[in-house]
Amino acid sequence: xxxxxxxxxxxxxxxxxxxxxxxxxxxxxxxxxxxxxxxxxxxxxxxxxxxxxxxxxxxxxxxxxxxxxxxxxxxxxxxxxxxxxxxxxxxxxxxxxxxxxxxxxxxxxxxxxxxxxxxxxxxxxxxxxxxxxxxxxxxxxxxxxxxxxxxxxxxxxxxxxxxxxxxxxxxxxxxxxxxxxxxxxxxxxxxxxxxxxxxxxxxxxxxxxxxxxxxxxxxxxxxxxxxxxxxxxxxxxxxxxxxxxxxxxxxxxxxxxxxxxxxxxxxxxxxxxxxxxxxxxxxxxxxxxxxxxxxxxxxxxxxxxxxxxxxxxxxxxxxxxxxxxxxxxxxxxxxxxxxxxxxxx
Ligand SMILES: Cc1c2[nH]c(c1CCC(=O)O)Cc1[nH]c(c(CCC(=O)O)c1C)Cc1[nH]c(c(CCC(=O)O)c1C)Cc1[nH]c(c(C)c1CCC(=O)O)C2
Numbered sequence: 024x025x026x027x028x029x030x031x032x033x034x035x036x037x038x039x040x041x042x043x044x045x046x047x048x049x050x051x052x053x054x055x056x057x058x059x060x061x062x063x064x065x066x067x068x069x070x071x072x073x074x075x076x077x078x079x080x081x082x083x084x085x086x087x088x089x090x091x092x093x094x095x096x097x098x099x100x101x102x103x104x105x106x107x108x109x110x111x112x113x114x115x116x117x118x119x120x121x122x123x124x125x126x127x128x129x130x131x132x133x134x135x136x137x138x139x140x141x142x143x144x145x146x147x148x149x150x151x152x153x154x155x156x157x158x159x160x161x162x163x164x165x166x167x168x169x170x171x172x173x174x175x176x177x178x179x180x181x182x183x184x185x186x187x188x189x190x191x192x193x194x195x196x197x198x199x200x201x202x203x204x205x206x207x208x209x210x211x212x213x214x215x216x217x218x219x220x221x222x223x224x225x226x227x228x229x230x231x232x233x234x235x236x237x238x239x240x241x242x243x244x245x246x247x248x249x250x251x252x253x254x255x256x257x258x259x260x261x262x263x264x265x266x267x268x269x270x271x272x273x274x275x276x277x278x279x280x281x282x283x284x285x286x287x288x289x290x291x292x293x294x295x296x297x298x299x300x301x302x303x304x305x306x307x308x309x310x311x312x313x314x315x316x317x318x319x320x321x322x323x324x325x326x327x328x329x330x331x332x333x334x335x336x337x338x339x340x341x342x343x344x345x346x347x348x349x350x351x352x353x354x355x356x357x358x359x360x361x362x363x364x365x366x367x368x
Contacts, residue, residue: 024159031093031162032224034337035260035281035303043328043336043364044092045357046164048229048264048284049343050085051097054350057084068113072098073145079152086161089350090357093162093225096153096218098146100168100229104177106137107210111176124180124188128199137210139217146214150221165223167215169230169265170207170252171245177203186235193240200244208248212255219258227262227284228252234267241271246278253279262305266342272297287341291330304331307341313352320352324359333367 026032030044052058058081065071072078082097101111101119112120125131140147153163168176176182178189193200215226228249233241245265253261263275264284275283276298285294285306294304312323328338338360344353 024154026159026162026224028092028161031164031337032260034335035225035262037281037301037303037335039334040368041365042368043331043333043338043360045338045360046091046093046095047085047089047340047344047353047356048095050089050091050353051082051095053346054344054348054353055084055088056350057088067115068099072102072149075145075148075152078145078149079156082149082153082163083156086157089353090361091161093164094153094157095164095166095227096146096150096223098149098166100166100173100231101176102143102146103137103167103173103207103210103214106142106214107134107206109134109177118182119176121176121180125177125203128196128202131199131202131206134203134206136206137213139213139215140220143214143217147217147221150218150223154222162224163222164225164227165215165218165259166227166229167211167252169228169233169245169263170204170211170248171236171241172230172232173207173211174200174204174244175232177207186232190235190240193244204244204248208251212252215252215256216258219256223259225260225262226256227264230263230265230268232267233265233271234269238270241268242274246271246274250278262337264305276302282337284339285341289341291327295331300335303335303337305337305339307339308356310340310342310345310348313340313344313348313356315352317352317355320355321359324356325363328360328364328367333364338364 034040034044078097082094085091086094114120175186175189261280262282263280266286282303282305287307287309
């Protein structure tokens with residue numbers, strides 16, 4: 024189906040746009056009372072993500088209520104470990120928790136390479152429902168975690184300040200680490216291909232825990248696998264967001280992807296210089312800027328847009344929107360991008 028608004032896809036491919044497209048990482052869920060209402064009608068996050076009609080509904084909420092230029096499918100990066108045989112629970116107010124974790128090479132035998140259509144059929148169904156209900160209004164973004172970030176949760180078993188168990192594994196069991204990362208990579212490629220067949224228009228890889236690795240480990244244990252994923256997918260544009268990987272920007276410019284996401288610590292001019300003109304940049308307003316007044320948000324947004332200039336930019340925050348941000352403040356950010364950016368192109 025022909026998209027009515029394809030700004031995101033054109034900006035990703037480096038084509039001319041009338042204005043800068045805008046969406047927010049973690050826009051589905053978290054901040055909207057309308058999301059809470061749907062979520063409270065089921066047992067919790069996991070049931071919601073596994074019910075395609077409801078997942079489609081909360082995916083589309085930010086398009087209707089906030090006016091973003093793209094939807095992102097309501098799911099989680101942790102569906103991959105589950106599909107490989109390592110289930111998780113989502114503990115209220117605390118986050119993900121894995122009853123079992125990977126400790127040794129013997130544990131790998133209990134895992135399988137996930138098949139996108141069978142093991143993750145509920146995401147495929149949610150995507151089909153969402154595409155039908157969006158009816159071409161905006162593109163739909165599919166996503167997956169980067170293998171390193173998924174590995175970190177599978178070893179650690181939960182969130183962590185240091186992920187020291189996962190980081191230790193790279194020193195104590197490097198071979199096993201590579202084996203597991205390869206299994207995650209193969210599963211992720213299958214999963215993203217299934218998402219694309221079901222209808223997603225662009226895919227984003229979230230490497231949320233990139234910034235805790237030293238540069239040599241980042242190259243060996245993360246970029247290597249992200250690169251395999253980028254090379255395996257040519258059907259739709261790809262975005263790689265590696266939070267905290269300021270040290271890897273030059274290497275990331277060589278990835279086979281259209282867009283690189285910047286977090287809010289990364290200088291815009293400096294990033295453009297390191298990454299070059301051949302990639303679109305996405306980001307990177309400080310998520311905490313949305314705690315400011317309307318005037319302050321406008322000013323910060325305009326300042327960011329001026330620094331990126333009008334081309335090869337997708338406006339976003341530098342990480343996911345914080346759960347306690349007032350949706351009205353999010354709207355000011357979005358409206359400012361829409362009203363100011365036409366003057367740039
Ligand atoms: C690291 C990571 C996770 N999940 C994700 C990442 C990468 C992005 C990032 O760095 O923020 C990605 C994710 N998780 C979710 C989405 C849906 C689409 C979107 O809105 O962007 C996406 C893209 C839904 C979710 N994933 C989760 C919720 C909240 C669950 C609830 O409703 O109770 C939602 C809406 C739970 C989750 N899932 C995860 C954590 C740490 C938590 C708990 C705390 C939190 O909310 O962030 C793992």
